Amino acid sequence: MNGLSLAISAEQQRELERFYFFEARLLDNREYQQWLALLSPEVQYLMPARTNLMVDNRERGQESMISVERELEDAESMGCPLREETIIHLTVRVERAYKINSWSENPPARLRRLVGNIELMAEDEGALTVWSNFHLHYARPGSADYRYSGQRRDVLQREDDAFLIRRREVILDYADIELPTVGLLF
Amino acid sequence: MNGLSLAISAEQQRELERFYFFEARLLDNREYQQWLALLSPEVQYLMPARTNLMVDNRERGQESMISVERELEDAESMGCPLREETIIHLTVRVERAYKINSWSENPPARLRRLVGNIELMAEDEGALTVWSNFHLHYARPGSADYRYSGQRRDVLQREDDAFLIRRREVILDYADIELPTVGLLF
Amino acid sequence: MNGLSLAISAEQQRELERFYFFEARLLDNREYQQWLALLSPEVQYLMPARTNLMVDNRERGQESMISVERELEDAESMGCPLREETIIHLTVRVERAYKINSWSENPPARLRRLVGNIELMAEDEGALTVWSNFHLHYARPGSADYRYSGQRRDVLQREDDAFLIRRREVILDYADIELPTVGLLF
């Protein structure tokens, strides 16, 4: 996908931002059960692995030479994505969060994300392709703070006046993972 | 407060964002005297302390078990908030900033904040409850850079075509405070 | 420039944000050739140096005492800005990016920026003065992550229904530069 985002109106953009700010608040407040209700039962939740490939001199002079795509090991690849999840995985993760023995987050960590650069890239009968960026501040008791940075490539599906997340691909911007886990809900 | 933010129009949202971007610019530019003029004389400026409580197994399975609220020592609590300030405190802080012996900020530190996820949560005869997130980059000469992350829960009051801040609660997202001070103006 | 940003409509603000989110995506995706097409051939690309000056006691009590302006060594000063570039510099930088021997970025670094606090400060026959803030996450293989924080003071020129960047001044928020390079495209 390329070029400017769709030329939608400010009201349509506002509708998307309202949704994403709400979703972000649920995640920052650890209200994961409510968040789960924003997902389609068929949701695909993907996080490609990111590699440090040698660039190919035959592509020199072209943007493709250093495109983000080529460094991703995604669901279609024969590498191994970091996460390939369904509603089952996400449900287990959410249930875990409300158990006393979810040790690594008991006491719970602080979460605060800025969701920005929200762009509607395509719309096709009720399926909205929306890309956005996030910077997430994550502070776990007794350890340092971490910054999670990434892009989310979503497919939202319009349910009467609400949205459901049908697909989310989280492109995490790591070169080396110096994070305690990438198993958070992004 | 819960659920989606109010279904206001793009124009109304724009009005709020215009105000918050202006306020942020005043703070980033250290134009604190102008910032002070955005406060109601009755302003309450609060920063709860944040604790690492044992989660309560009796609440397992419920979002309340790990809610942000329960880890705050706020103004109503019998703990000790980090800050409970009035216009007097804030005026002293602003005056200090323009004295040569405000040693810890002479030379002045760099400030740059992104204010985002702005949500109008309630409106009640001219009193607007607005929540927003911020990430503040703070760089003090001769020391490292710091990231301040938090949420601001404001009550704005509409003064003809302007806003005044009547109440601000800053929820700082720290687990352990590795910041030189939390006495900045957020 | 001071005071609130111009009282433009949500649609006008949306137009600016759409442009800046697009530009940010090109830079995050390393699509620098497309980015170059957003520049006016007369573009001035400036990055002032930032100093830690003694504050002047004679200005005590005034905002000017600690204004950001006074700590900048910009194009007009007799100090030395970090960067004073034209379309020639930027073209060389973009061409470099697609060569195999742009060693410090081969393999390429991760980039992700949030562009926010977008304010139209002035408009004068097709020349728009737009200020915005950014936080850029930069991760180079085999080294730590970095946060670039700054303000961009742009002059955009309207070309029929598009914008061209005619002037950009990047105010980087460093006190001491602990970054591998400030030669990135911001």
Added chain:
Amino acid sequence: MLDLDDLVSEDASRISRRCWSDPAVYAAEKKGIFGRAWLFLGHESQIPKPGDFVQAYMCETPVILARGEDGEVYASINSCTHRGLPVCRASRGNTRRFVCPYHNWSYTVSGDLVSIPQESEVNNKPDKSKLGLKPVPRLASWRGLVFGSFDADILPLPDYLGDMRFYLDALFERFPGGIEFMGEPHRWILNANWKLPVENQLGDVNHGAFLHSAIVPREAQDVIAELGYSAVTAPGHGATFRLMPEDAPAEDVAWGLEGMGGIFGGPEVQEYLREIQARAAERVGPIRARMKGLTYGIYPNLSFLWSNTSFKVSHPRGPGKVEYWSWAVVPADAPCAVKRALRTNYSSFFGPGGMLEQEDSEAWMQQYRGSAIDFADDHKYFYGLGLGEEGPHSDFPGQVSVTANEFYARNFFSRWRDDLARVAAIS
């Protein structure tokens, strides 16, 4: 081997930068100072009920301070005997058991091991009575202040505190219910050496009108110059205070009234504070009733602020890093509204958000930078102000002098040097 005489001169008036920056000095401090002193752990008001616990530190060692099922206070090192994980992850709470995350060995709040899930599958059962958390060797409390020590042979706490009790009681005894700590300590990390905050509050009140001149008026300094005293009850301890004139109006003498909470807290607060002051003489005697404390220090790393009503502990985290803790302190018997108002006497100016503390923090971090400078060993710090000008006083125990006299710091470093010498001798 440390050359202690090079670090601290005979009369402690010249001191080497390396005392604050040398890793070898820091290693010696762990053994010589923190291994042999009474270290503050917390206040009993934080753990009123059986099962209550709070986290604490002794130097870098994490400790659980808890009220056992039997109502007694216990202190154990927070590290599982199996593989060492902290078994208590919360900063405070109430529980019957600490369950270690890794293999769920579980311990009572007083540190006894009560279950090893895995043992059911082996024949020889481990002797749990030998596998509890390591208890802090010595534990004692005075006026609800709980201290622990790694030194089993340390002298009793009252003797250790000595005449500092006289100065502490000047405040504590004014309140029928004594004092109470409000909620959790504020904790923050500074890139400074642990001794800098300690020295500051041990007696360095004369930095106030200078470091804090953007906030503190010069007059405050004049009052201190006029009415201020600095007392050293024993090397390493210290108290600074003002002795108000006999004819001073109660408003000027009363504890709490001069702070933000006192000034803006409204009639209920002011009424309460006047009331306390009215009874002060009968409770603590005429002299101490006129005392307005400034800062206190108890060797090695406990500090107390009188007007700003706070206890502080400086926990070392290496030569150049400190984790600083401070608690708001209020009268235990005050109404909740009054307590809430009075805590702002502390938080307005101190703690990580305090208007004064932001300058102190920077000063300490800057001193650490200065202390790490090379090529300046021949240019030692000057600790000589008022050398030999202290002496006994009719009304106040200890050596007493004007606050500008740096004898409090010279005494601290003499004791510090001797403590390190003792280790050097044995090791």
Added chain:
Amino acid sequence: MLDLDDLVSEDASRISRRCWSDPAVYAAEKKGIFGRAWLFLGHESQIPKPGDFVQAYMCETPVILARGEDGEVYASINSCTHRGLPVCRASRGNTRRFVCPYHNWSYTVSGDLVSIPQESEVNNKPDKSKLGLKPVPRLASWRGLVFGSFDADILPLPDYLGDMRFYLDALFERFPGGIEFMGEPHRWILNANWKLPVENQLGDVNHGAFLHSAIVPREAQDVIAELGYSAVTAPGHGATFRLMPEDAPAEDVAWGLEGMGGIFGGPEVQEYLREIQARAAERVGPIRARMKGLTYGIYPNLSFLWSNTSFKVSHPRGPGKVEYWSWAVVPADAPCAVKRALRTNYSSFFGPGGMLEQEDSEAWMQQYRGSAIDFADDHKYFYGLGLGEEGPHSDFPGQVSVTANEFYARNFFSRWRDDLARVAAIS
């Protein structure tokens, strides 16, 4: 000089915190453990074609594992002979030459220096044959697993692996094409000591139902208690597994079916897995056909997860830091769709995003914190569970016992102590 007997008791049932936290111990480990062992570098399936290469590490030393023009496997230290820069900057790829950025000396993938651009301008040309990348002194592979060693005199790899081959083949040999590594390893940094992840997978399966009780049902533990074994083929190596009853339905025994990919992968995946199990007995024999592995460990820092189908290496980065690598492993001959499904048996629970690994990572980081505690040297870790309860077994090589028996860890630390003693002796 390290006091090794103080670090690890005679029978290795009590171990000092300093084994995980003392920088002097770490320095000794580099020489004594990593300088003298076979270290895992990668799998031949990662570099099928001439010119293929992947990055690897031996302790902290970066190594290039490559397939030379001649089709042979080579391993060289990734540092230019001129000024030391890594000449290979990518994590994997295929190339004819590694060109050093600084002055463009260029090397073949097998490490030979082939060009020095600057030499044209000097008279005496350097002897390139002496200036190649430093080769890893010993290199060997078994079943495609490539190992390297800094010790030129180390015993042959097969002898080093010894009976671990019996346990590894129980899985590898089920697949006609053997196994294959999928793509790059996942790499992440943890603030933990390198030995903690190793111990965990060497035999500590009994943490599962406890550390992971938010995800793993208690029943899983009961099955392990009932059917589980822990085997130590030689000190430092270990394997844990379940031996399913003879009458257990194939579904319960088959590798892969119990994982996310197996359960939700659809008929093609399940068909494939049943098929494999159907032939298991003829391929690996009746006993091993009933084996369901849990975790394996190969001294010093290689681990293998059976059901979660992964190899892991714990690369030290200092006493308190580890770079952890893990690869998804699948049958080489499975269809692509099946491989994709099976990799989620790994990634759903392990790796940096795994639902279980997030708890393990935290536990290891917390143990490091506990291991750095002062004033607790007299309170050593307890490694005594099941002391002396292991013994030989008719069907399984090595010493065998219940999984709750910590003999796997005692054996690891006995070997570890002896290895360090050997260095101490020579240095």
Added chain:
Amino acid sequence: MLDLDDLVSEDASRISRRCWSDPAVYAAEKKGIFGRAWLFLGHESQIPKPGDFVQAYMCETPVILARGEDGEVYASINSCTHRGLPVCRASRGNTRRFVCPYHNWSYTVSGDLVSIPQESEVNNKPDKSKLGLKPVPRLASWRGLVFGSFDADILPLPDYLGDMRFYLDALFERFPGGIEFMGEPHRWILNANWKLPVENQLGDVNHGAFLHSAIVPREAQDVIAELGYSAVTAPGHGATFRLMPEDAPAEDVAWGLEGMGGIFGGPEVQEYLREIQARAAERVGPIRARMKGLTYGIYPNLSFLWSNTSFKVSHPRGPGKVEYWSWAVVPADAPCAVKRALRTNYSSFFGPGGMLEQEDSEAWMQQYRGSAIDFADDHKYFYGLGLGEEGPHSDFPGQVSVTANEFYARNFFSRWRDDLARVAAIS
């Protein structure tokens, strides 16, 4: 004790990685190199007026370089005698006094202590004349370049600079007003050892067409191969330059014209530069008028770029960390507009935003990584290019050779080794 012969071979053609990475080496360098050399502090054009000051460093020690009331230049260590805080917090400015934040002791810009506010309250007043800031033991300047030394017995600066003056004057003397530093240095932190940037600019011009091949055309290298020289006036010092043919057009020879500012600066700039070149022969003689410098180095850590018109200092911050400073340098008598244009000859390619420097920075950081590799001590770096191929030259002082000859680096490390040996001997 460092085994210096193992670190640097007899002829310095093979050098151990540990020279850049070993903390013990770094500790020795502080004493042996930085404690005994002339270190660059700044240029007099930065502090024209009484009260002007700039910050500087000598190794890790912060220094204030100032113009005293008496118009003389002074250098003092920036650390209060009382408790050590830096008394000067700004990077530059003009002031009558440095006031220490903590207790407001105040000092003149030349470092004399003039007031101790607290002394009014004690009887024995401290002797202020003994409590000033520590002065830098030796201070000297040449052509406005100010150097300081911790070694009171060091040889005079002119002798130290020796024949480097010949090469520096080749540029400085072209300008009637000499040179001027524009504003503050650009400062940035790199995870590299301090010697890497130094070596690079001491003579390693042959990395240009390779490390920088994305920007620098191969032709540039050919020109250097054809017209380039490398000179070592004394071990540790060095100059590289091109000697243009006698018939070369002034455009090709003139300083400044080949840079961004020269090319795009417009007629005023070009006119100015041609004018300077037209007078070059009479000012610096026929030979030096044809010189176009490349890079210079002055032992231990000062560098100079001719075409890119910059001075650079590499301030150590530990074995693996450097704070790198660089200043734009322009002719003092040029019009402001010309100065502004010429500074881009520097900033377009060098400094933290420079198009070339971004590659250099990465190369140095990568070399540090390579230098920290274990298990490669037997595989030393190769410094042997052109061994013994240097010699005297009729027109140029010092040993001279082609730029590909690494004798500049061998000389640097021989001197470095001998300097460390001298310390080892005494300590």
